[in-house]
Amino acid sequence: MANGSLDARLYPHAENGLSAGSLDLCLLQRVNICSDIAQGMAYLHHHSPVKVIHCDLRPRNVLLNDDMIALVSDFGIARLVMTVEAASNGGMIENMGNSTANMLCGSISYIAPEYGFRASTSTKGDVYSFGVLVLEMVTRKRPTDDMFVAAGQSLHKYVKNHYIVRLENVVDHSLLRALRDQSREVMRMWEVAIGELIELGLLCTQESASMRPTMLDRLCRRLGSPQELPKWRYHCHILIFTRNIIFNI
Secondary structure, three states: OOOOEHHHHHOOOHHHOOOOOOOOOOHHHHHHHHHHHHHHHHHHHHOOOOOEEOOOOOHHHEEEOOOOOEEEOOOOOOEEOOOHHHHHHOOOOOOOOOOOOEOOOOOOOOOOHHHHHOOEOOHHHHHHHHHHHHHHHHHOOOOOOHHHHHHOOOHHHHHHHHOOOOHHHOOOHHHHHHHOOOOHHHHHHHHHHHHHHHHHHHHHOOOOHHHOOOHHHHHHHHHOOHHHHHHHHHHOOOEEEEOOEEEEO
């Protein structure tokens, strides 16, 4: 993909040919990327002919095209929401956030906590992963960062404990440097936007799955209009990679 993965943009390294300063994502790009991902996941969870649980949503599995539109990729361990009862009835069953058979899957620190207790794979697990990704976009810190491991806390707890005291405590320094050149009015507007992203990330990463929103709930309130959903199917260019077959939905 032309602009590589979101992971490579957030954490550029010499070996992949990316330099840290020249490829910093501005706040608008980060908001747009979060919006693209949210729209795509809302389609997969709520509007796809067969509902899909991604199971491994993380920056490495988000690709950026020529126009910096985010493409959700790598559905190698995705789950189709179909139960024996649903199959026999020729339809789908809506329960527990659209869950499937028990199986621990995903990447460390992006996995919903209930999966550790053998809870069924659920769309609410994807919501949790999305929330971690949003917080990572704001902080530019991996959820496995040594500072969290050493303190015995998660990215969620770190952000929750520090951002209310001072927003600068948790926000990526490259964002702060860019905002310092803006007018006071623009700075205030972007501070509100950053606060909204943080609140979204914290809401989606709540420990209790029942307290998390669905992707559609959160998308309607923060990142788009439900009237636009039919257009998203084409505009977002969501790519699903499953069993070496690429579907452009």
